Amino acid sequence: MDKWFRRIDTLLLLGALSFVLFFVMPAFFGIRPVRVLSGSMKPEIVEGDMVYIQSCREEDVQTGDVIAFENGNGQMVLHRVIRREEEGFITKGDANDREDFQPVSAEDLIGILAVRFPKGSWLYEMMSSKTMRRVLLLSGLVRIVVYFFRRFSR
Template identity: 45%
Template structure:
């Protein structure tokens, strides 16, 4: 019984850990997908934080190619020279540093940006409505590359489908062995009861 309880407990712990891992990921992905459909002109985010994958080395060494950076929602009026912002350029997310703030022809501020590793400033100035937020230093090295791989068919099979399949197979095996042992224990108990009953009846017969 103790071994059975240990295995069931282990199964429950692993199942709980997988739920803790996958449920938040699924919920966050759903929120990001819904936000991307509701606001196609903006990077999807959760609670004012937008993840962005860095695809170039224009901000090295502060930000490396393949990093996942976290962009925080901000009021554009508060942006200053030296801030690192993320903006959309023809649908692509660019994370560069503000080197100057000027007034556009419409009288609204325009932001001149440049990658730390680039020799020249960006060709076009950035309007306030292009800005997705400010980078405050939060990043996870290399995670962007991993996420890009996970979006491929091979990545989804290796990191999502296969682990879930292995867990279900393992769980089914644990349940099968537990049920089999329980059936054996029940059969042994029934055999013991039958033996005791037969012994009792034999005793009564001997007394007579």
């Protein structure tokens, strides 16, 4: 029984560490994990991919970079910069026929694509689900109870 408890405990601990490593720690470095929900950047970036967006300054963005920005509806968009004009960046999804309607201003710029994990959004969905958070919280509480029980029952 104790052997199985340790195995389950180890798996839960690895899950918690994975969550911190993939979704909490990047924020300390200005990196934001994002699930790709549309196919506008096919074939390079497809629905279900997981991308990490690095915050950046307007000056850091070059033609050809993939940037994340907020569109007029308040939604995050991930498109490629095709040129820079006075009004801002002109962007286009790789799979789209035309450029985006409005230039991306410095205020709307969220960041630049840092890393892409093909089909990685399943990990994000699993780790950020309410059920997983409850399991990780419960496992933490169990670890604390077991620690104190072992420490003070001798």
